[in-house]
Amino acid sequence: MTDFWHSADTHVACAPGGHAEGLREFVDGTLGPRGWCLFQTSGTEGAPKWVALTKEALLVSARAVNAHYGVTPDDRWLLALPRWHVGGFGIVARAFAAGNTFETLPGKWHAEAFAALAARTQATLASLVPAQVFDLVAARITAPASLRAVLVGGAALGAEVAAAARALGWPLRRTYGMTETCSQVASQRVEDGDMEVLPIWDLHTGPDGVLTVKGPALARGYVSPAAAGWRWEPLSAENGLRTRDRVTLTTDGPRRLLRFTSRAAGQVKILGEFVSLGSLQETLDTLRLRLGLPTGDAAVCDLPDARAEARLVLAVSGISRADAERLQSALNESLRPFERVSCILPLARIPRSDLGKVRLDDLRADACSSACSSAPTSR
Numbered sequence: 001m002t003d004f005w006h007s008a009d010t011h012v013a014c015a016p017g018g019h020a021e022g023l024r025e026f027v028d029g030t031l032g033p034r035g036w037c038l039f040q041t042s043g044t045e046g047a048p049k050w051v052a053l054t055k056e057a058l059l060v061s062a063r064a065v066n067a068h069y070g071v072t073p074d075d076r077w078l079l080a081l082p083r084w085h086v087g088g089f090g091i092v093a094r095a096f097a098a099g100n101t102f103e104t105l106p107g108k109w110h111a112e113a114f115a116a117l118a119a120r121t122q123a124t125l126a127s128l129v130p131a132q133v134f135d136l137v138a139a140r141i142t143a144p145a146s147l148r149a150v151l152v153g154g155a156a157l158g159a160e161v162a163a164a165a166r167a168l169g170w171p172l173r174r175t176y177g178m179t180e181t182c183s184q185v186a187s188q189r190v191e192d193g194d195m196e197v198l199p200i201w202d203l204h205t206g207p208d209g210v211l212t213v214k215g216p217a218l219a220r221g222y223v224s225p226a227a228a229g230w231r232w233e234p235l236s237a238e239n240g241l242r243t244r245d246r247v248t249l250t251t252d253g254p255r256r257l258l259r260f261t262s263r264a265a266g267q268v269k270i271l272g273e274f275v276s277l278g279s280l281q282e283t284l285d286t287l288r289l290r291l292g293l294p295t296g297d298a299a300v301c302d303l304p305d306a307r308a309e310a311r312l313v314l315a316v317s318g319i320s321r322a323d324a325e326r327l328q329s330a331l332n333e334s335l336r337p338f339e340r341v342s343c344i345l346p347l348a349r350i351p352r353s354d355l356g357k358v359r360l361d362d363l364r365a366d367a368c369s370s371a372c373s374s375a376p377t378s379r
Helices: 002-006 022-031 054-068 086-098 109-123 128-140 158-167 277-290 321-333 360-368
Strands: 011-013 035-042 050-054 076-079 101-104 125-128 148-150 170-180 182-186 195-197 202-207 210-214 222-225 228-236 241-252 255-263 268-272 273-276 297-305 309-317 342-345
Touching: 002 086, 022 035, 022 050, 022 222, 022 228, 035 054, 035 086, 035 309, 050 054, 054 086, 054 182, 054 228, 076 086, 076 109, 086 101, 086 125, 086 182, 101 268, 109 128, 125 195, 128 158, 128 228, 158 170, 170 195, 170 277, 222 309, 241 297, 255 277, 268 297, 268 309, 273 277, 277 297, 277 321, 297 321, 297 360, 309 321, 321 342
Parallel strands: 011 035, 076 101, 076 125, 125 148, 148 170, 309 342
Antiparallel strands: 035 050, 050 222, 170 182, 182 195, 195 255, 202 210, 210 241, 222 228, 241 255, 268 273, 297 309
C-alpha cells in the first residue's frame, strides 16, 4: 500500500459492474497525473458524477480522524463498507496513516457475520451506515467486547435506533461528512456527546443555515458525463463547497460543535409547509423496530398532488398488507395532519444505494409508474 499512497497514478473507485470508460484518461489529460482518487457521489438525488479527491487529501483527513479518536498502531479496523465509496476507502487510508491493520468483511453485508468477524479478529474500530446499525438492532446482536468505537455516517441515525444499539453494547459515534470532504467533517468523540468539528475544517453558515466547507481535504472538483465524453467542474478552494445541509455551529471553549438540522434538498412542500423526508424515514425505521417488523423494507416518498403540491406515500417491500397497514397507522399517529401518508405502495424492492440510502429519484419514478394499492386515506 505504501507504493499506492506515494504514487501519482490516478485511482478510479469504480463499483463492480460500474462504467467509467475513458475517465482516467480524461483526468490525466486534463488535470495531469497528481495522485487523483475519483469516487462517485453516493447521494440520493441528482445526476451521478465523480468527485475528484487526491491521495494527499485522503491522508490529511485520515490523520485528523485518527488524532480525534486516539488511533494507535495497536488498533484494528474492521472494514464493512465498500472500498469504492469514500467511507470504506477512508478506513484504508486511516489504517495506512496510523500503521494499523484492518480486516475486510467478505461478500455482502450480513449483521451476524460482521459481529462474528469483529469478535474473531478482536477488532477495535469499525465504520457503519445507519441501515447496518438497524440490522444489528433488529437481530438483537450484542457487540464484541473488543470494539471501542463504531463510527456511523452516510445518513442520519435515529435516536431510538441508536439507543437500542447502545443498549446492546455497540459503542456508536455519530459522524457528519460527505464524499467531497474525504468522509468526516465532524464526529462524536464520546458516546452521546456533541459532534466536534475536526481542526482541518473551516466552516460557516449563511442566513439560511446552509453549511459551507473549506479545508485542505476538500475535493478539487467534479467530473461529469458529457456528450463528448467528460466535463471538468472545478471547486474553488477560496469559496469552498456550499453543501445542501442545514446545520447549527456553536463553540464550547476551544471545541467547535456541529449539529445537523436538515438536508435542504430532502424537503418537500405540502400545503405550504416544509416536510423533511429524512426525518420521516428516521421515524419509520424506529416504528418498524417498535412493531417488530425488522424484515422487509419500507420508505416514504412524495408524489405530485394538484391540490396540496405533494402528498406522501408509504412504499413497502417484503412486508404483508396487514403489517403495512399497522405501520401506516402508527406512522400517521405520530405526524402532523398535512404530513400523513395517503396510501401504501407495494414494490418489488426499495431502491437504495450501496450504503443503504434511499434513492429518492428512483423511488419517485417507481411510485409514479405504479398505482397505489389503496385509495388515499387519513389514517
